[in-house]
Amino acid sequence: MSDILIVDDERDIRELISDILGDEGFATRVAADSDACMAAINSEPPALVILDIWLKDSRMDGIDILMAIKRDNPGIPVVIISGHGNVEIAVAAIKQGAYDFIEKPFNIDQLMVVIRRAMEASKLRRENQELRKRDVAAYEMVGSSAPFRALKAQLDKLARSNARLMLTGPAGAGKEVAARYVHANSARAEGPFVSVSAAAIEPERMEEVLFGRESVERGHEPGLLEQAHGGVVYLDEVADMPLGTQSKILRVLIEQQFTRAGGVDKVRVDLRVISSTTRDLKAEIAAGTFRQELYDRLNVVPIAVPSLAERRDDIPELAAHFIDTLNRTQNLPRRPLSEEAHAILQTMRWPGNVRQLRNVIERALILGEPGGEITARELQGEAEAGGDGTGVVLSGAVATLPLRDARELFEREYLLTQINRFGGNISRTAQFVGMERSALHRKLKSLGVVTGALAGRPAEAGE
Numbered sequence: 001m002s003d004i005l006i007v008d009d010e011r012d013i014r015e016l017i018s019d020i021l022g023d024e025g026f027a028t029r030v031a032a033d034s035d036a037c038m039a040a041i042n043s044e045p046p047a048l049v050i051l052d053i054w055l056k057d058s059r060m061d062g063i064d065i066l067m068a069i070k071r072d073n074p075g076i077p078v079v080i081i082s083g084h085g086n087v088e089i090a091v092a093a094i095k096q097g098a099y100d101f102i103e104k105p106f107n108i109d110q111l112m113v114v115i116r117r118a119m120e121a122s123k124l125r126r127e128n129q130e131l132r133k134r135d136v137a138a139y140e141m142v143g144s145s146a147p148f149r150a151l152k153a154q155l156d157k158l159a160r161s162n163a164r165l166m167l168t169g170p171a172g173a174g175k176e177v178a179a180r181y182v183h184a185n186s187a188r189a190e191g192p193f194v195s196v197s198a199a200a201i202e203p204e205r206m207e208e209v210l211f212g213r214e215s216v217e218r219g220h221e222p223g224l225l226e227q228a229h230g231g232v233v234y235l236d237e238v239a240d241m242p243l244g245t246q247s248k249i250l251r252v253l254i255e256q257q258f259t260r261a262g263g264v265d266k267v268r269v270d271l272r273v274i275s276s277t278t279r280d281l282k283a284e285i286a287a288g289t290f291r292q293e294l295y296d297r298l299n300v301v302p303i304a305v306p307s308l309a310e311r312r313d314d315i316p317e318l319a320a321h322f323i324d325t326l327n328r329t330q331n332l333p334r335r336p337l338s339e340e341a342h343a344i345l346q347t348m349r350w351p352g353n354v355r356q357l358r359n360v361i362e363r364a365l366i367l368g369e370p371g372g373e374i375t376a377r378e379l380q381g382e383a384e385a386g387g388d389g390t391g392v393v394l395s396g397a398v399a400t401l402p403l404r405d406a407r408e409l410f411e412r413e414y415l416l417t418q419i420n421r422f423g424g425n426i427s428r429t430a431q432f433v434g435m436e437r438s439a440l441h442r443k444l445k446s447l448g449v450v451t452g453a454l455a456g457r458p459a460e461a462g463e
Contacts (some may be wrong), residue, residue, distance in 0.1 A: 003027035004115070005046040007037045009067070013104075016049060020108060021115075032085070035062035038068065042164075045073050048118055053082040053089060062098060070097040071313040075126065082104060101199040117412060141313035142321045143180050143422075147306040151178070154303055159185040162216065164253075166298050167276040169305030172355030175276040176234065183232040188272055191231025193451040194224050197238040206245045207261060214263035223260065227254065228271055236274040238298065239284050243291065250294045308350040312423045315345050315407070318354060322361040332365040340376035385422045419449070421442055 004026050008014045011032070018028040029046065033055055040046070049069060053062030060068070066078050080093040083104035090101040090386040099118040103110060139362040141152060158165060159182045167175040176195065183193045201209050212223030225233060235241070241249070252258050257268045275298045284290035308315070319337055327334040337345070350356050364374050415433070430440040 002047050003029055005029050005031060005037065005040055007034075007047045007049060007055070007062075009033065009053040009054075009058065010052075013052070014117045017111075020111075024112065026115075029438070033058040034065050034083075037065055041069065043072060045076055047076070047122065048115065049076060049078045051078055053078055053080050054095065063092060066093065066096050066098055066261070075122065077122045079111075079114055079118055092367060124268070137172050140321070141177055142318050143311060145311040145313040147311045147312055151179045151303070151306060152181075156185065157180050158182060158301060158303075160187075162187075162272055164272070164298055164300040165274045166302045167274065167305055169276075169278070170307050170351075170353055171278050172353035173305045173307050174354050176236065177354075178303070179232070179234045179274040179276065182274060183272075186232075186272070188231050192228050193232050193234065194228035195234045195236060196224050197236045199237045203245075206242055207248065210245065211258050211260050212267075213261035220260065220263075224267055224272065225258065226260075226267055229269045232272045232274060235273065235298075237277055237279075238243065238275045238294075239277050239279040239281060239290055243289070246294050250291065250297060253294075253297045308353040310423075312346050314422065315357065316342050318357055319345060319361055319366065322358045323365065326362055326365055330362075332362070333368075333370040335368065335370075335440045336364060336376050338373040338375050341374050341379050343421060344376050344379045347417045408447065411443070412449060415447065415449060417442060419444075 004021055006017050006021075006028055007030075008017070009032055014032070016028045018030055018121045019305055020030050029040055035058075037049075037051075038060075041049075051062050051065060055065075056060055057448075061156050062080060062082070066080070069078055074097070077099040078097065079403050080090075080098045080101045081104055082089060082101070093101050099121070100114045102114060141148075141150075143149075155178055159343050165179070165182065170173055183189060196210065198206070208223065210223050210225050212221050212226050214220050235249075239438060248258065252269070252271075253273065256270065259266060281290055281295050281299075285292050285295060316337070319342075323334060323336070326332040345357070345360075352359070360379065361374075364378050368374060368378050393443055415429070418433055419426070422432065426440060427437055430437045433440070435443070
């Protein structure tokens with residue numbers, strides 16, 4: 001896509017435009033009819049098409065060709081030229097997706113201005129599409145565990161609707177990733193995704209940031225809600241929103257319009273609202289810090305995003321994803337995890353959830369030696385700092401115990417670690433440690449180990 005295709009049944013016009021564009025540094029191709037035009041596009045899509053609307057002795061006229069281009073190659077801008085121009089033809093061409101319409105005989109300067117603007121608009125559109133692709137990749141949903149698959153199935157259904165979602169779950173679990181996934185797979189995917197972090201905005205500036213403002217000096221300044229028109233607005237941690245702002249947000253949800261700060265005119269918006277919280281909003285309502293009416297409007301479809309502890313099976317896949325992403329975006333070395341490193345990651349506690357896992361991987365890639373695998377030794381400090389307590393079996397106190405007591409302590413800690421590693425799955429734990437399932441059950445009972453990890457709670461020693 002580096003040249004300009006000129007389509008006109010008059011040879012003199014084709015050659016004149018080609019010569020002019022050649023003098024301006026553009027490469028060109030020419031076609032005299034619709035068949036030659038479509039063949040040229042199919043062989044190598046041009047950067048822009050200059051298309052005569054009336055093509056003598058041609059199978060398709062300019063409007064037909066324009067429709068075919070916009071159907072199969074929507075990114076190619078088309079400038080229509082015609083010696084029989086009228087308002088109706090111009091309107092029809094623009095409606096079908098033409099960038100502009102120029103009458104013959106045209107002014108060369110005017111033609112060059114339109115061509116340069118069309119090329120620049122096409123370039124910006126391609127760059128925007130690339131940025132969107134990168135943005136989606138940065139928020140890709142990764143996993144294959146049962147809790148993850150259940151979440152993704154819910155989001156796939158909801159992406160097709162326009163319902164408001166309330167995402168709940170611990171910090172760092174991936175609530176914004178889920179919101180962006182819904183946006184990317186919805187009918188609003190081409191519209192904006194605007195994230196509003198209520199906790200990051202000063203309360204006294206909240207309404208100005210959300211609704212924008214009007215002033216004589218600076219005119220209209222659109223707020224975040226106006227910027228999200230036609231797309232999705234993500235209200236992150238809505239519990240941090242001041243009560244006064246909550247009532248105005250409620251009014252926007254009801255009326256789909258608002259007034260800018262300092263203004264009088266109503267601004268209409270078309271928004272899908274997705275909100276999230278780490279807090280118990282019913283408790284906030286009881287305490288008088290969150291409005292029941294707003295909760296009812298936002299909580300149309302509640303979605304619980306599982307913690308990383310509930311989806312430990314996804315840790316190796318997530319770690320590999322972060323290694324690949326950090327290699328592409330930050331040029332960090334692509335180092336795979338050793339088996340021992342996998343084991344440590346799966347047995348650690350993750351109060352920071354997926355976000356914490358990404359940080360751990362990033363630190364290992366930055367501080368570690370290039371080449372080779374990420375070893376367990378590199379992650380040992382992370383495991384201890386995570387407060388897991390099960391990663392270190394031997395301690396000074398163990399040396400003071402008789403062999404029988406020390407062995408029992410070791411077995412208890414080892415089996416606790418493995419059960420938590422496999423998310424409470426006794427069958428997988430038994431297979432890994434090399435025991436029959438029934439024998440493992442008996443051993444756990446004798447050691448006083450209570451297995452509660454199936455519900456996302458870690459296994460623990462009984463009384």
